[in-house]
Amino acid sequence: MKIVTELFFSRARRCAGVASLFGASWSMALPVSLVLATVAFLTSATVAAPLARPSSPQDQPKVRAWLSAGVVKLGGQVVLNVEVEGTERGRLLSVPEVPGLAMGRPQGPHVQRSFQLLGGRSRNSITLSWSLAMRPSRAGEFTIPPLKVEVDGREVTTEALLLKAVEDLKGAELGVFEVRGLPEQVYEGQPFELELRFGWDRSLGIDRANLILPWWGSIPGLLEVEGQPASLAARYVEIRLNTRQNIRVEELPPEEVRGRPYRMFRLRRRYMATRTGELAWPGSTFEFGRVTERGGIGFFDARPDKVENFYVPLPERTSAVRPIPKEGRPFDYSGAVGTFQAAVSTDRRDVDEGESIKVTVTWSGDGNCEFFTVPDPSRLASFSDFRLYGTSERRRWDSTRVVFDLAPISSGVTEIPSIPLEIFDTTRERFTSVLTEAVPIRVRALAGAGGLEAAPGTSSHGLDIRDIQTTPVTVLERHALPAFWTPASFGFLLVCWFGGRTLVRRRGDPAAPAARRRRRARRVLARELRRSTDPAQRTRQLYAFLAARSGEAPGAWLGRAVDEWAEDNCAGQELVEAIGEFLLLVTNLEAGVWSARQLGSEVDKRDLLRAADRVLGAGL
Amino acid sequence: MKNIGLQGVGGLLVLLALLSVSSATPAAPFGQSDEAATAYRAGDYSRAAELWSSALEADGLPAAERARLYHNQGNAAWRRGRVAEAAGWYSASLRLRPRSADTWANLELARASAGWDPQDSGDLRDTLGRVCTSLTASEADGAALLGLVLLALALLGEALRGGVGWRRASYAAVLLLAMSSAWAYGSRLREVPGECLVTSDDGASLRSEPRREAISLGRLDPGTRAVIVDELPNWVRLRVDDAPASWVERAKIFHLDSSSQ
Numbered sequence: 001m002k003i004v005t006e007l008f009f010s011r012a013r014r015c016a017g018v019a020s021l022f023g024a025s026w027s028m029a030l031p032v033s034l035v036l037a038t039v040a041f042l043t044s045a046t047v048a049a050p051l052a053r054p055s056s057p058q059d060q061p062k063v064r065a066w067l068s069a070g071v072v073k074l075g076g077q078v079v080l081n082v083e084v085e086g087t088e089r090g091r092l093l094s095v096p097e098v099p100g101l102a103m104g105r106p107q108g109p110h111v112q113r114s115f116q117l118l119g120g121r122s123r124n125s126i127t128l129s130w131s132l133a134m135r136p137s138r139a140g141e142f143t144i145p146p147l148k149v150e151v152d153g154r155e156v157t158t159e160a161l162l163l164k165a166v167e168d169l170k171g172a173e174l175g176v177f178e179v180r181g182l183p184e185q186v187y188e189g190q191p192f193e194l195e196l197r198f199g200w201d202r203s204l205g206i207d208r209a210n211l212i213l214p215w216w217g218s219i220p221g222l223l224e225v226e227g228q229p230a231s232l233a234a235r236y237v238e239i240r241l242n243t244r245q246n247i248r249v250e251e252l253p254p255e256e257v258r259g260r261p262y263r264m265f266r267l268r269r270r271y272m273a274t275r276t277g278e279l280a281w282p283g284s285t286f287e288f289g290r291v292t293e294r295g296g297i298g299f300f301d302a303r304p305d306k307v308e309n310f311y312v313p314l315p316e317r318t319s320a321v322r323p324i325p326k327e328g329r330p331f332d333y334s335g336a337v338g339t340f341q342a343a344v345s346t347d348r349r350d351v352d353e354g355e356s357i358k359v360t361v362t363w364s365g366d367g368n369c370e371f372f373t374v375p376d377p378s379r380l381a382s383f384s385d386f387r388l389y390g391t392s393e394r395r396r397w398d399s400t401r402v403v404f405d406l407a408p409i410s411s412g413v414t415e416i417p418s419i420p421l422e423i424f425d426t427t428r429e430r431f432t433s434v435l436t437e438a439v440p441i442r443v444r445a446l447a448g449a450g451g452l453e454a455a456p457g458t459s460s461h462g463l464d465i466r467d468i469q470t471t472p473v474t475v476l477e478r479h480a481l482p483a484f485w486t487p488a489s490f491g492f493l494l495v496c497w498f499g500g501r502t503l504v505r506r507r508g509d510p511a512a513p514a515a516r517r518r519r520r521a522r523r524v525l526a527r528e529l530r531r532s533t534d535p536a537q538r539t540r541q542l543y544a545f546l547a548a549r550s551g552e553a554p555g556a557w558l559g560r561a562v563d564e565w566a567e568d569n570c571a572g573q574e575l576v577e578a579i580g581e582f583l584l585l586v587t588n589l590e591a592g593v594w595s596a597r598q599l600g601s602e603v604d605k606r607d608l609l610r611a612a613d614r615v616l617g618a619g620l
Numbered sequence: 621m622k623n624i625g626l627q628g629v630g631g632l633l634v635l636l637a638l639l640s641v642s643s644a645t646p647a648a649p650f651g652q653s654d655e656a657a658t659a660y661r662a663g664d665y666s667r668a669a670e671l672w673s674s675a676l677e678a679d680g681l682p683a684a685e686r687a688r689l690y691h692n693q694g695n696a697a698w699r700r701g702r703v704a705e706a707a708g709w710y711s712a713s714l715r716l717r718p719r720s721a722d723t724w725a726n727l728e729l730a731r732a733s734a735g736w737d738p739q740d741s742g743d744l745r746d747t748l749g750r751v752c753t754s755l756t757a758s759e760a761d762g763a764a765l766l767g768l769v770l771l772a773l774a775l776l777g778e779a780l781r782g783g784v785g786w787r788r789a790s791y792a793a794v795l796l797l798a799m800s801s802a803w804a805y806g807s808r809l810r811e812v813p814g815e816c817l818v819t820s821d822d823g824a825s826l827r828s829e830p831r832r833e834a835i836s837l838g839r840l841d842p843g844t845r846a847v848i849v850d851e852l853p854n855w856v857r858l859r860v861d862d863a864p865a866s867w868v869e870r871a872k873i874f875h876l877d878s879s880s881q
Contacts, residue, residue, distance in 0.1 A: 463729055465706075466722040468692040470657045473684035481761045483808060486801050489768050497775035504779055511782030 061086035061151045064220060065158035067144075069283035070212030070242065071311055072136060072165050080132040080144065082158065083220055084109075084151055090128045093148040093155065101142050101163070104133035112277065125275060127220065136165035141243075162243055164212065164287075171310025175200040176257055176264070177286035178314070185320045186279075187426050189337040189368055191225055191272040191397075198286045198312070199264035202254065208307070210240040210287040211247070211267070215280075221321065222279060225370065226397040227270030237265070270397065272368060279319040286312040324424050328431050334375065336423035338367020344436040346416065353446045356389060356407050361419055361436050364399035367426075374402045375419055382417035385410045411445035514551050521548035525612055529605050535589050538608070542586045545612055546579070549620045557583070575618035582611045660696060669696040683756065687717035694726060704819035704842060706730045708874030711739075711817055715810055715876060718754050734821075736843035752806030760804035767797035814848040816858070816873040824873060826866035830855035837866050846873070 061084055068079040084090040092106055108130035136142065141164050146157040180195040196213075200206045217224075230236070234250045241247040252264040273279060289309035324337065340363050347358040363369065374393065377383040389405040406416065416439040425432045504510055525545040532538050546557045550569075562583065566576045585608060656671035672689050675681075681689075694709030710727035714720065728738050740746045755763065771793035778786035818824045818840045827834040830852050840846065840860065849865050850857035856873060859865040 465695055465698050465726045465729055468657060468660055468695045469688045469722070470654070471688075473682055473688055485761075486764045486768070486797075486804060490771070490797065493768065493772050493775060497779050500776070501779040509782060510780060 061090070061156075062220075063149050063151060063156045063158055064218045065147055065161060066218045066282060067161055067163055067214040068316060069285065069313075070162065070164060070214045071285035071287065071313070072163065073168065075135070077133055077135050078163060080134055080147075080161070081129060082106075082108075082132070082147055082149065083127060083129040084149060084156075085125060085127045085220055087152050088126050088128065089152050091150040092130050093150050095132065096145045096147060098134075098142050098144055100136060100138045100140065100165075101144070102135045102137055104135075106130045106132045134163075136163070139165050139167045141165075161214075164243070166309070166311060171288070172312050173258075174204060174310050175286060175288055175312040176262060177284070177312035179284075179317070182281065182317060183319055185322060186273050187322050187324060187337055187424065188273050188276050189324065189335070189371070190426055191270055191338070191366075191368055193227060193268060193270045196267040196284075197252075197264060198267075199252075199255070199257070199262045200288050200310070202261045202263050204310075205290050206263075206288045207291060208240075208289050209265075210243055212242055212285040212287060214242075214282040214284065216242060219279060219281070221273060221275040221277060223272045223274050225270050225272050225368075227268060228397065239265070273319070273321040276321050276323040279321055281317040281319070283316040284314040286314070288312075330422045330431055330433075332375070332379075333422045333424070333431065334372040336363075336367055336369075336372035336421060337426060338365055338369075338423070339425055339427055340365035340367055340369075340421065340423055340434050342419075342421060342434045342436045344416075344419070344439060346439050346441070349439065349441045350444075351408065351441065352444050353411055354387075354407050354409060356405055357416070357441065359404040359406055359416055359439070360401060361404065362399055362401045363421060363434065366398075367423070369398055369400045370395045372400070372421075372423070374400065375421055377404055377406065377419060380417070380419070385413045386416075408441070408443045411443050413441065413443045415440045517548045518551060521545050522612060522616060524548070526609055529608060539586055539589050542582070542589070542608065542612075546582070546615070546620075549616070572619065575615070575620060578611075578614040578618040579620065582615050585611050656692070660692070660699075665696045665699045669693055669700075672696065683716040687713045687715075687720065687723070690716070691720065691723050691726070694723075694730070698726070698730060703730050703734045704821065705874060707734055707736070707843070708817045708819050708876065712874075712876045715815075716756065718750075718756065718807075718810065731843065734842065749806075752802055753810040755803050755807050757804070757807045757811060760800070760807040763800035764797070764804045767793070767800035771797050812847055813877055815876045816846055816848055816856070817876055818842055818844045818846065818868075818872060819874040820872035824868045826858070826868060828866065830857075830867040832869075834867070838863075840868070845876075848873075848875075848877075 063082070063084050065080065065082045068081065072078045082092060088111065090109065092108070095103055095106060097103070109128040110130075112127045112129070113124065134144075141162065144161040144163060146160050149156050149158065175198070177196075177198045180197060181193045183192050186192055196211070198209075198211070200209075230250075236248045237251050238246045238248055247267070249265045249267045252266050254261050255264045256262070287309055289307050291305045292308050293306035295305045343362045343364070345360045347360075349357075351357055361374075363372075363374075374391070376388075377386065378388040383406070385408060387407045387409050389407060391405065392403045394401045404419075418435040418438050421434045423432060423434055424430075508515060510516075522545070525541055528541040529538060532541065540554075543557050544554045547554045550556070562576055562579050565571070566579075571579075656668045656675065659665075659671065660668035672693050676686065676689050676693075690709050690713035694706040694713065697703075697709055698706040707727060707730040710723050710730060713723045714727065717723065724740070728740070731738055740750055771790070774786065774789040774793040778790050819842065821842060823842050823844075824840045826837040826840060828837055840858075844860065846858040846860045846868075848856045849859050851870075854870050855867050856870050857865050858868050858873070
């Protein structure tokens with residue numbers, strides 16, 4: 001998903017650049033680029049989706065074709081084999097016609113069911129095969145076109161094959177071609193190394209060589225695995241393989257064969273049989289030759305070189321692949337097949353409890369070192385006093401090295417126990433256990449700590465229920481209210497609020513500045529009287545108080561006749577008297593009747609506030 | 621005008637107080653409970669379970685006391701190896717006392733031992749559900765009452781004084797009330813009447829009729845919750861989600877409804 005996102009935004013950036021090239025501003029380029037990127041992304045996704053669809057080659061049937069021999073003497077017979085693996089529904093659609101090559105009737109299909117073991121994992125397989133005899137009627141090279149096979153309703157073609165027909169297979173006494181390491185019998189999963197040795201008499205002046213191996217890359221049930229790496233000191237030369245390609249082979253020191261010095265070469269490959277049955281090695285041929293007469297040089301003289309070829313055939317061979325027996329197979333069988341040795345080493349042998357020890361175990365030998373499953377010490381009873389922090393593996397064709405990160409959790413541990421690897425020994429032909437040597441170690445207890453193992457007297461920690469509750473609960477229970485009470489109360493509150501709000505708003509907005517000034521008038525008067533020292537300033541505050549309460553301008557009460565105001569506003573007698581007393585205090589204050597002593601006393605301020613409270617209490 | 625508003629709010633509060641009036645409950649048979657604890661300590665779990673069962677039959681037990689006895693019954697069932705039954709007792713206890721950490725721990729241990737999914741898997745859905753059902757019904761009512769009082773005060777201020785401050789206070793009070801109402805709603809969702817738990821190890825077959833020969837319509841896995849809609853002496857009729865109600869043997873289920881114990 002991250003890759004898809006990055007792909008989209010990279011396209012968006014490119015498209016933004018394209019849009020800006022056509023004069024669009026960046027503000028315009030952004031939406032344009034997004035649209036273009038979307039179109040480009042969807043287009044590429046549509047095109048790329050079928051290409052990027054993951055294929056599962058193991059699930060698809062495999063079709064192969066090979067010849068029983070790549071070189072045949074004129075008048076001899078060669079067999080064309082076609083095999084389909086992984087399905088039981090196959091049909092050979094057509095037999096190609098090759099001029100100069102007489103074809104027989106195809107025989108088959110032959111059905112073979114087998115059991116495969118690869119890397120310790122097993123699966124069943126089914127194979128269909130056809131065979132077709134052919135005989136060349138003239139010398140020369142024949143290209144057999146691809147054969148068409150119908151597999152599960154689909155048409156599949158094989159690769160084209162090359163057959164060489166020669167008048168005489170002479171030369172066996174002038175060259176050498178032999179195979180070493182080809183077993184007559186092998187167990188499934190057991191690797192073996194095949195070595196082809198070939199060469200010719202040095203005095204012949206050979207300048208061309210061709211290995212004709214019809215089985216190269218096409219033997220069913222055979223898997224090429226990593227082999228011994230090439231030596232840096234060895235000398236390598238390139239020769240032809242199956243006339244079509246080149247291959248590097250190792251040149252060996254000259255050898256004396258039949259009393260004559262020979263130039264020798266070697267080709268090594270490592271294989272592993274992956275299914276039981278019979279491995280058929282078609283006949284191979286080593287072809288080498290020399291130029292006896294040079295051809296023309298130039299445009300008007302195109303005569304080819306005259307070449308004398310020699311042939312050394314290798315007869316057809318077979319190898320039997322035997323299954324790993326089921327009898328006596330251990331539960332923890334690792335899948336290892338062959339002969340193995342184990343070596344162990346540690347990075348330290350004197351540790352504290354819980355401290356890590358790197359234990360390196362190397363299993364080597366002649367077997368499938370790349371494929372077996374290494375043992376897990378955490379599943380071994382002998383490692384109960386160890387904690388496994390992790391493992392790391394490094395596999396090669398001839399060895400597997402595993403580093404176990406182990407930590408002893410008890411000071412009573414005295415050694416790292418043996419690690420067993422259950423294998424199938426191909427020399428003894430039975431299951432055996434390859435043990436590492438026990439490594440003595442010293443584990444020191446941690447100072448001031450109880451150790452990592454379980455405390456003495458208790459086997460381990462576990463989970464248990466929490467105890468019963470013995471204290472009776474004596475709280476009084478309150479009955480739950482009916483379910484509707486919350487929405488009902490909420491509705492009731494809303495109705496009350498709306499009604500009250502409407503009533504209050506009939507007298508005006510309570511949040512209006514005049515209404516807020518009226519509510520604050522008493523508090524403002526008390527504050528200002530406390531702050532002021534000037535009688536004139538106090539007089540202004542008293543008038544402002546009256547004006548705020550009556551909702552008028554601050555100067556409205558200067559010289560006002562209270563009786564007339566009361567008559568206009570329908571004020572009661574109590575209010576008129578209270579306002580009269582209040583205004584009398586104001587008048588006296590204006591007239592300077594108050595002595596200096598009285599002006600400064602708190603009692604006089606309280607008299608003023610008391611008069612103001614009387615006015616408020618009377619309803620102003 | 622002010623007096624009218626105050627009188628309205630005061631009347632509401634009095635009404636709520638009357639509705640949520642506390643009532644004294646008779647004392648639980650504590651002596652019996654102590655005897656049961658003694659039997660439990662002595663390892664006589666069957667005797668302890670019997671005594672706690674008879675204690676549960678007393679009328680007017682406070683919900684918290686009933687929850688405590690359910691918890692102890694669960695422990696007695698666990699000690700006798702009846703893991704599924706223990707899970708049922710703990711579930712019933714949590715319906716009455718949802719914040720008991722001990723009961724939660726025992727329930728999860730019992731469910732894990734029975735191979736059931738945890739009651740609280742720790743994801744967002746379960747966490748929110750546990751928060752919303754963490755109060756008992758009366759506690760949730762108290763929270764909702766508090767929210768209503770605050771809302772009444774805020775609305776009163778807004779009606780009499782107006783202004784931005786009181787309006788914001790009203791909004792906050794409405795939000796508070798919604799949260800407390802969610803609690804109250806969640807507590808009522810938890811207390812589904814007639815709820816039961818399938819405790820049989822092999823689950824329970826849903827039959828079309830209350831007899832063993834009737835056609836099996838399906839199977840309820842162990843640990844499934846269902847609601848009882850009808851009862852016969854040995855059979856109960858259950859409804860699970862929106863599926864048609866079907867009959868199940870009574871021995872296969874465990875009542876979670878406190879009134880049914």
